[in-house]
Amino acid sequence: MVTGAGAGIGRELAVALGEAGALVGAVDVDGVGLGETVERVRGRGGRVLGVVGDAADSERMREVSAEVVGAFGGVDVLINNAGRLFYGGVGESEVEDFEVVMRANLGAAVASTKAFLPYVVESSGGRIANISSAYGLIGVGGAAPYTAAKFAVRGFSESLRSELRGRPNVAVSCVYPGGVKTGIAWSALAAAGVDARKAAERFDRVVARTEPRVAARVVLNGVARGRSRVLIGADAVLADAVARLAGGQYEKLIRLVVRG
Template identity: 40%
Template sequence: MKSFKDKVAVVTGAGSGIGQALALALARQGAELAISDIHEHNVAETAAQCAALGAKVQHFRLDVGKREAIYAHADEVAKNFGRVNLVINNAGVAVNATVRELSDADFEWLMDINFWGVIHGTRAFLPHLTASGDGHVVNISSIFGMIGVPKQSAYNAAKFAVRGFTEALRQEMMIERAPVGVSCVHPGGVRTNIAKAARKGASDANRDLGVLFEKLAKTTPAKAADIILAGVKRNEARIFVGADAKLLDFMQRVLGSAYQKIIGPAFERQERT
């Protein structure tokens, strides 16, 4: 996909952060937009901003943790717009808790959104993307889909799984010579609401994770969106967002599993501050 002009783009989790920035960037580049979020008020606000930029846009309340809702959404978007070219499975949540602290309910909540939301979002739209003759799937993993980190076991599990799923799909599309590009995105820290909205275990009950995250996350959502869309145009298999993501990926490739000897102690120091 060399240009987004007149392409129909679907973005989940577009009420905030990276998803909102992607919607706005796509609007500026002439795409037609079907954007959704579990928080309808927020995605309506994003839609108003996209419309002000001159984009044709429809917004939807969608919980990506609900399989039937995603399939119904795919059919509705295809019907309303007549085609679908780009799907960005972006909606995501975080849980900050050790494996011991993590409840099954929180683990399942995260997997339903960060894992199943991406799988269903891909599979529901794939026939429409193929039919468009110029389709692309973008699945948002994380740098935590490349390295494991304490208190992120559920998030790591989902984001590693998204990477595996997406890399397999990309090869299948190539073998089939299907007109569908596939990219997996690995952001480092992007200054969004994700940490503030995160669920947390008992050891973090009195910590403001949002404040800590603000210090660590260097990339703005707008910059992240620009990097992601440039990567899509080049049909990149892996799109790294931010110098931190590139550095951590380099570290795990050079050190192999020994990266854990660096990340673990660095995390421990961070916990004490």
């Protein structure tokens, strides 16, 4: 089961899972993008059920889980990939911006997990993976709502893993991608007054590094091995190392790296 499967990393996850012989459940708010994913999975011989829905809508996700389980008989792997980027820091963002971004990222992981968890824990090899971000490893200026939401996804994942410790059949992964070459910046939300177009151009030019197909492969390798933490790209590895090595001083180190 992959949320946000209508584009980017989620689409590549669905395609790779289909190629590996999995029965793929794919959900997205965007029916057009989802349709294209379904076509691609089938085009490569995979079996897929596409369902339009908002991953942050708990009622809808319960319906989706019932439909997927009705079709496939159960769910072994849940990848909570749906999320929205947001441009803007504390200064520019309204309280409502924080609420929207929190719902779009943490809310989507929570509602989807609540809907699918009863089935995943029944699996002999259950896996839940939540897609956080390198911004779930380090805080940087100008991105507080998105960073807070991705740190929240990390906290949610770690708490869930702890809660499921008595179930050795289930592993929970939290995934931290660095910049991945998807359209995420072009569908990003932004605080009033922030030039989202300029930010998206900069994303394409200097942030996006890893191909989404490669990102999906890294996710699936980590999930198959039951890894707690999965880092995607040298940029995420660097963010992780800087946060661990420099502790409370990492912000200074990042500024040096970014300037250099």
